[in-house]
Amino acid sequence: MKKLFLVVMTVSFVILNSRCTFTEDIDKLTNLATDSLSLVLGTPVFDTGLQLSIKNAKTNDYIEDAEVTVTVSGKDAAIVYNNLGIKSSAYKTKLGIIHLILDPTKIDSAAMLTTPKEFDMQISAPGYTSVTQRVQFESKTTQLQTVNLVKLNDAPEGVVVASASGFASSSASGSTTTTGVLPLNGGEQQLKLEPGVVLRDASGAAVTGTVAANVVYYDPTANNAESVFPGGLIATVDFGGGNKDVVALEPIGMFNIKLTAGGKSVKTFSNGGLTIRTEIPDGVINPSNEQPYKENDKVDMWSREEGSGEWKFEKEATVKNVNGKLILEESVTHLSDHMFVRPFRGCEISIYANFSGKVSGYGNYTSTMEKVLFYIVDEKGKERQVNSNRLDMGRDGTVLGRSVSARVFIRSQSEKIKIIPSPDNVKKMAFSQTLFNIPADCADLITNNITVTEAAVSDPNLNINFNLQVSSGPLTVKPSMEIKYRKTGSGTTYSSAFLTLGTGKMSIALNTDYDVAITLGANQGKAKMKIEADGTDRYKVTFSGLSLGDQSSSASIVIQAQKAADGSINVSYKVEVDADVIGQLT
Amino acid sequence: MNKILILPVLMLLLGTPAIQAQDSSPKKIGLAIGGSASTNGLGFSVIAALNRSIAVRVGYESLTQSFAEPFVYGIEDIDFNITPNIKVGGITANVDFYLLKGLYLTGGVVQTNFDLGVNLIPKDPMKIGEIEYQPEDIGELNVKILPERRLSPYAGLGFGRTISRDKKLALNFELGAYHMGSYVIDMTGTGLLQGNSDNASVKRINEVLSDFSWSGIYPVAKLGLSFRIF
Numbered sequence A: 001m002k003k004l005f006l007v008v009m010t011v012s013f014v015i016l017n018s019r020c021t022f023t024e025d026i027d028k029l030t031n032l033a034t035d036s037l038s039l040v041l042g043t044p045v046f047d048t049g050l051q052l053s054i055k056n057a058k059t060n061d062y063i064e065d066a067e068v069t070v071t072v073s074g075k076d077a078a079i080v081y082n083n084l085g086i087k088s089s090a091y092k093t094k095l096g097i098i099h100l101i102l103d104p105t106k107i108d109s110a111a112m113l114t115t116p117k118e119f120d121m122q123i124s125a126p127g128y129t130s131v132t133q134r135v136q137f138e139s140k141t142t143q144l145q146t147v148n149l150v151k152l153n154d155a156p157e158g159v160v161v162a163s164a165s166g167f168a169s170s171s172a173s174g175s176t177t178t179t180g181v182l183p184l185n186g187g188e189q190q191l192k193l194e195p196g197v198v199l200r201d202a203s204g205a206a207v208t209g210t211v212a213a214n215v216v217y218y219d220p221t222a223n224n225a226e227s228v229f230p231g232g233l234i235a236t237v238d239f240g241g242g243n244k245d246v247v248a249l250e251p252i253g254m255f256n257i258k259l260t261a262g263g264k265s266v267k268t269f270s271n272g273g274l275t276i277r278t279e280i281p282d283g284v285i286n287p288s289n290e291q292p293y294k295e296n297d298k299v300d301m302w303s304r305e306e307g308s309g310e311w312k313f314e315k316e317a318t319v320k321n322v323n324g325k326l327i328l329e330e331s332v333t334h335l336s337d338h339m340f341v342r343p344f345r346g347c348e349i350s351i352y353a354n355f356s357g358k359v360s361g362y363g364n365y366t367s368t369m370e371k372v373l374f375y376i377v378d379e380k381g382k383e384r385q386v387n388s389n390r391l392d393m394g395r396d397g398t399v400l401g402r403s404v405s406a407r408v409f410i411r412s413q414s415e416k417i418k419i420i421p422s423p424d425n426v427k428k429m430a431f432s433q434t435l436f437n438i439p440a441d442c443a444d445l446i447t448n449n450i451t452v453t454e455a456a457v458s459d460p461n462l463n464i465n466f467n468l469q470v471s472s473g474p475l476t477v478k479p480s481m482e483i484k485y486r487k488t489g490s491g492t493t494y495s496s497a498f499l500t501l502g503t504g505k506m507s508i509a510l511n512t513d514y515d516v517a518i519t520l521g522a523n524q525g526k527a528k529m530k531i532e533a534d535g536t537d538r539y540k541v542t543f544s545g546l547s548l549g550d551q552s553s554s555a556s557i558v559i560q561a562q563k564a565a566d567g568s569i570n571v572s573y574k575v576e577v578d579a580d581v582i583g584q585l586t
Numbered sequence B: 001m002n003k004i005l006i007l008p009v010l011m012l013l014l015g016t017p018a019i020q021a022q023d024s025s026p027k028k029i030g031l032a033i034g035g036s037a038s039t040n041g042l043g044f045s046v047i048a049a050l051n052r053s054i055a056v057r058v059g060y061e062s063l064t065q066s067f068a069e070p071f072v073y074g075i076e077d078i079d080f081n082i083t084p085n086i087k088v089g090g091i092t093a094n095v096d097f098y099l100l101k102g103l104y105l106t107g108g109v110v111q112t113n114f115d116l117g118v119n120l121i122p123k124d125p126m127k128i129g130e131i132e133y134q135p136e137d138i139g140e141l142n143v144k145i146l147p148e149r150r151l152s153p154y155a156g157l158g159f160g161r162t163i164s165r166d167k168k169l170a171l172n173f174e175l176g177a178y179h180m181g182s183y184v185i186d187m188t189g190t191g192l193l194q195g196n197s198d199n200a201s202v203k204r205i206n207e208v209l210s211d212f213s214w215s216g217i218y219p220v221a222k223l224g225l226s227f228r229i230f
Helices: A002-016 A022-036 A109-114 A579-585 B002-014 B191-198 B200-211
Strands: A039-042 A049-056 A068-073 A080-082 A091-093 A097-102 A117-124 A131-137 A142-149 A159-170 A180-184 A189-193 A198-200 A209-218 A234-238 A244-248 A251-261 A268-270 A274-279 A298-304 A311-318 A320-322 A325-332 A337-341 A347-357 A371-377 A383-390 A403-410 A416-421 A429-431 A435-437 A445-454 A462-472 A475-478 A481-487 A495-499 A503-508 A514-520 A523-533 A538-548 A551-553 A557-562 A569-576 B030-038 B041-049 B054-066 B071-075 B078-100 B103-112 B115-122 B126-128 B131-133 B141-147 B151-160 B169-179 B183-189 B217-228
Touching: A039 B191, A049 A068, A049 A117, A068 A097, A091 A097, A097 A514, A131 A142, A142 A383, A159 A180, A159 A189, A180 A209, A189 A209, A189 A251, A251 A274, A298 A325, A311 A325, A311 A337, A325 A337, A347 A371, A347 A416, A371 A403, A383 A403, A416 A429, A416 A445, A462 A495, A481 A503, A538 A569, A557 A569, B030 B054, B030 B169, B041 B078, B041 B217, B054 B103, B078 B151, B103 B169, B151 B217, B183 B191, B183 B200
Parallel strands: A039 A475, A049 A142, A234 A311, A347 A445, A462 A569
Antiparallel strands: A049 A097, A068 A091, A068 A117, A080 A097, A117 A131, A159 A209, A180 A189, A189 A274, A198 A268, A209 A251, A234 A244, A251 A337, A274 A325, A298 A311, A298 A337, A320 A325, A347 A403, A371 A383, A371 A416, A416 A435, A429 A445, A462 A475, A462 A503, A481 A495, A481 A514, A495 A503, A514 A523, A523 A538, A538 A551, A538 A557, B030 B041, B030 B217, B041 B054, B054 B078, B071 B078, B078 B103, B078 B115, B103 B151, B115 B141, B126 B131, B141 B183, B151 B169, B169 B217
16 A cells, blocks of 8 residues: 555646646647648759850850840740740740750650650841751750850951842832842852842732842851851751751851841742852862862752751852852842851760769758760860750769760761860769760760769859748748859859759859849849858848849848858748749749 | 656656565566557567566557558648558567556556658649649658657556466556657658758747647557466
8 A cells, every 4th residue: 555655646746747738739739830831842853955045146245135035836846835834935035045944744765865856946136137946855954055146236257247228129019120239248248139030928928119138148267157157057957858967067158138128028039039149268178078169169058947947958059260269159049048068967976974973962952953064075176065964963962873965966086075064063073084085987975984073172162052932821932943143244154053942052252243143934033142251250142233024123132141160151031922923933 | 748757767666676575475476478459559568577566568569550542631722642651669668566456557668669640642733834743743742740759758557467466367458658758740752842851830840849748648558468478
């Protein structure tokens, strides 16, 4: 009984000193769960798409003085969306940046190898030349492409722009009544339209009235020919009979011609055509015999399909000697881009770069932000970036053992392939091998194992760790997006910080103004960002000159941030928005 | 918390030799094996009687239950198929102290497997922008209620005997509870729901939960049968 008494007393003590709060605690918990529990939803990371930079061919800077419009057409246009997964008849930008993605639910890596996904872009901006270009995907990759447009009233070296408001006249039937002659470049090139040629638009209707001519001529001998040539000097061409190939172009000259009258654009000619003439610049080499061009050599004339941007063989022209000048002269019966050229076939190969290794961990998430860049290095050591692809890394920083692939066009066997980590990667990586010979007979390149290590670099820049969230009520969206940034006034290509589920890194210099740009679907935002030390252990992050779409704000956003132990800065920003904004994100 | 710890500690104290010495029965030592069914699952145990008043039990109990048919619950316009999963049990080590012939107090520790979870998978395809994603593309949420600590004190009151004094078979019924510190909600996600792995609102709920006096207590009702070997 003594034991029982002792235990009963103890239990009684415990019970008497306890207060039953279960019911009210449950109420409190229920209220907390109802009011505060949020569901976090990420936006998709699109692994196949196009980062398109549209630049002024002369300044090599993004076109911001005109709204660029990109329309998409072609075989797989139906699966092309902006980076919020929204389709548009015309994607527009005032920042010179367009991000298009392919519907990730409609693409299959294996199928793409045999049936590439492709679409055509028509890129135009008021006051600039237009470009049509085909984009093709044979693997899941984000292609980086730059398209240079020529500003008509400020053309770069190697580009001649000429116009004549009264180039010719045509009658009600569309038949020209005068001779139109438009010399360019001191007469080295010339357009000529004889009387009696009938002008028609794309629908076949007669084009009547005073005919205005606008011509852009691209000089192949200019130093910057490769960068200003619309669509680049490596392109898909149609040899006819379904025989298409990617070739390297060494044009003698290219004309982009627009004739308009009475609000209509001339598309075709009948009862004759428009004569295009160009002198062959001195010293231009005929790639078929590696000798300078001479009289009676043959040169192809090619025209570019509207929409696809694909070059199509038209006819063979013969080099003439006129008063000691070598000239090419041909008549065309439709208007598009026309080019005298001898294309030569290189080969297109697949690269399968195999990676292993480890860098420091990424925390909570696997990383889809690291990229591998593929370059071609020519015989003279000149490099050109030809592709990029994603290098997936595990949470612990281990390479998620997969081959990173890319398709590249090789001009000659003596070129080399360079594979490097993107300088914009979150982790500063080093590869054990970066330069590779091209396999014989255009075979695919399957690399030996490339070991990835973390480069020990002393980076004077400050690392910013972003954590962005957009909330409305109990739903929080952590966006997967790209932040582009560059030093204000640098005129350089933007670097990219890729945010996955709202988190990502950016490396910048202190006390320096940066231009920051984001693209979220149809909305593009821009701001200036500056980070200053605020005492010894804090930073002040200032965003100013904010604009989003057509809206702008003169107010600045200032975020005070604590310096982390590793010297980096954690910038967490949670935006409370209306439900309809969330609706656009999800 | 301190209040809860008093009881098992007291139980162990009551099992000291000084108190045991009061029992002068000639049949002291015994060994039995037993089985049990409880809110902690089905289990087995080995019971050693040190004397007529004190017995030591070591055992293992387990209950794992999944539900094949999910039920549907909507969160922010998204319908989820919710599948609960229950896992309780663990390794137990207790000292039984007999107050009367058929009434005992018990105390000890449990290395608990406690894991109550629900798996949430979007029920229907979901549009993000204009692209429709299948549920497997969106990912899944796993919400678990876990113990703050797995090694937990246990105390209970039992009727009957965990090891018979004079016969081969013994039956007991026990009511008790173990205290795991606090319940901790753990939320993880995959795919587009991966961001829930560090969901700030879950952290807030866990902070509140840790303040509740009852948080972490798991009640046990157990029916046991044992067979005395010697």
